[in-house]
Amino acid sequence: xxxxxxxxxxxxxxxxxxxxxxxxxxxxxxxxxxxxxxxxxxxxxxxxxxxxxxxxxxxxxxxxxxxxxxxxxxxxxxxxxxxxxxxxxxxxxxxxxxxxxxxxxxxxxxxxxxxxxxxxxxxx
Numbered sequence: 001x002x003x004x005x006x007x008x009x010x011x012x013x014x015x016x017x018x019x020x021x022x023x024x025x026x027x028x029x030x031x032x033x034x035x036x037x038x039x040x041x042x043x044x045x046x047x048x049x050x051x052x053x054x055x056x057x058x059x060x061x062x063x064x065x066x067x068x069x070x071x072x073x074x075x076x077x078x079x080x081x082x083x084x085x086x087x088x089x090x091x092x093x094x095x096x097x098x099x100x101x102x103x104x105x106x107x108x109x110x111x112x113x114x115x116x117x118x119x120x121x122x123x124x
Contacts (some may be wrong), residue, residue, distance in 0.1 A: 001026045001027065002024055002025070002026045002029070002098055003024070003025045003026050003104070003113075004023070004024055004096045004097070004098060004113055004115035005016060005022065005023045005059045005115055005116070006020060006021070006022050006094065006095065006096045006115045006116070007020070007021055007023075007118060008020040008021045008090055009094060009117075009118030009119045009120045010120070010121070011121045011122075011123065012052065012120075012121070012122055012123075013122070013123055013124075014018045014086060014087055014088055014122055014123065014124050015085060015086065016086050016122070017082070017083060017085075017086065018083045018086065018120060019080060019081070019082050019083070020036070020080065020081040020082045020083065020094055020096075020118060020120075021078060021079070021080055022036075022078065022079040022080070022081075022096030023077065023078055023086075024077040024078070024079070024098065024114060025077070028074070028077060029072075029074065029077055029079070029098055030053065030074035030077075031053050031102055032053055032098055032099050032100065032101065032102055033050055033051060033052050033053060033098075033099035033101060033102060033103060033104050033105055033110075034050065034051055034072055034079045034096065034097070034098055034099065035047065035048070035050035035051075035095060035096075035097045035099060035105070035106070035111060036048040036049045036050070036069075036070060036079075036081045036095065036097070037071075037094070037095045037097060037108065037111075038090075038092035038093065038095065038120075039092055039093050039095070039096045039117075040077040040091060040092040040093075043080055043092075045095070046072065047061050047106040047107075047108065048060070048061050048064055048068065048081070048094070048095060049061070049064065049069075049070040049081060049111075049123040050070065050099070050104045050105060050106055051070045051071065051072050051079070051082045051104060052102060052104040053072075053074075053102040053103075054074075055071060055072045057103075058070055058104060059104045059105075059106055061106070063082075063089075064090075065115060067083065067084050067085045067086075068081060068082065068083050068084070069081070069082040069084075070082075071107055079096055081094070083120070084101070084113055086120075086122045087122060088122050088123065088124045089122075090120060090122050091120060091121050091122050092119075092120060093117040093118065093119050093120075094117060094118050094119075094120050095112065095114055095115055095116075095117045096114070096115040097111035097113065097114045098111060098113040098114075099111050099112070099121060118123060
């Protein structure tokens with residue numbers, strides 16, 4: 001079993017920044033990819049960013065490329081999402097997830113453990 005806990009969400013004005021953190025407990029995450037997803041009210045959960053097991057290979061949704069950066073610290077069992085130049089359309093609950101594979105993937109079905117989510121609200 002793996003427990004994932006996200007924190008760092010909050011309220012920010014458009015153009016601002018937030019850094020989300022995800023702490024993993026129970027089992028190491030060093031051999032698997034990790035990802036961030038988000039879900040806005042009335043919308044389906046969507047891929048945001050992912051990093052392979054080492055963190056050297058990453059993938060981003062087109063909507064966040066150039067603004068968001070995913071990173072990980074396997075020694076600390078932590079994953080991060082640095083979000084810059086935030087826009088109102090980034091408002092959502094953000095979820096950290098552990099993949100069942102070591103390679104980077106944006107497929108929701110490839111993720112087997114999920115955190116409870118953290119709310120990010122961007123005002124215009």
